[in-house]
Amino acid sequence: MVHVKLIVDHIKDTPIMLHIDEPVDTFPLLASMQNVDGCSITGNVQGDISVVREYKNIRVTGRITAPLALSCSRCLADYTSFIDTNFTLFFRKEAAVAASAEDELELGEMDLMSSTYSGDDIDLTHEIEEQVAMEIPSKPLCNEECKGLCHECGTDLNTSSCSCSKEPVRLAFNALKNFKIAVK
Ligand SMILES: [Zn+2]
Numbered sequence: 001m002v003h004v005k006l007i008v009d010h011i012k013d014t015p016i017m018l019h020i021d022e023p024v025d026t027f028p029l030l031a032s033m034q035n036v037d038g039c040s041i042t043g044n045v046q047g048d049i050s051v052v053r054e055y056k057n058i059r060v061t062g063r064i065t066a067p068l069a070l071s072c073s074r075c076l077a078d079y080t081s082f083i084d085t086n087f088t089l090f091f092r093k094e095a096a097v098a099a100s101a102e103d104e105l106e107l108g109e110m111d112l113m114s115s116t117y118s119g120d121d122i123d124l125t126h127e128i129e130e131q132v133a134m135e136i137p138s139k140p141l142c143n144e145e146c147k148g149l150c151h152e153c154g155t156d157l158n159t160s161s162c163s164c165s166k167e168p169v170r171l172a173f174n175a176l177k178n179f180k181i182a183v184k
């Protein structure tokens with residue numbers, strides 16, 4: 001198993017630039033999400049990451065990209081997409097966090113982006129895969145306006161129409177539609 005690791009002692013006030021170009025197998029979370037919910041990552045996870053020491057913290061900022069193959073959750077059409085995400089994370093040494101509980105107030109919203117590390121290195125593998133996983137759509141759509149398939153006859157309503165209903169049916173609003181029927 002390959003890991004994207006930072007050696008803490010190497011991180012100084014001058015930013016270190018890190019280029020990442022790793023297969024999906026490097027990231028256990030992403031590997032487990034492959035081919036789930038009509039989505040797979042079709043190439044390497046790539047990124048440019050900058051690491052710098054900032055006071056007691058280590059600041060990691062970067063941009064991660066990954067190519068995707070998806071199946072639309074409405075019309076089932078296959079399409080491709082691309083994850084392109086920016087992130088900022090702060091790492092603090094684990095012991096220092098416990099010893100400085102009163103620092104918590106100063107940090108405030110920064111805590112939301114904070115992680116801790118212990119030992120001599122920081123493994124970015126998990127942080128990177130979480131950034132990518134957050135960008136994978138749980139309900140992929142080939143297009144925000146995708147009309148989907150007719151749930152009666154299966155006609156792709158993006159390319160043709162059918163005579164099942166005069167009103168266009170949007171599968172995304174099924175719940176709303178059922179509600180309307182109920183109150184009629
Ligand atoms: Zn679609």
Ligand SMILES: [Zn+2]
Pocket residue numbers: 150151152153154155162163164165
């Ligand atoms: Zn139909």
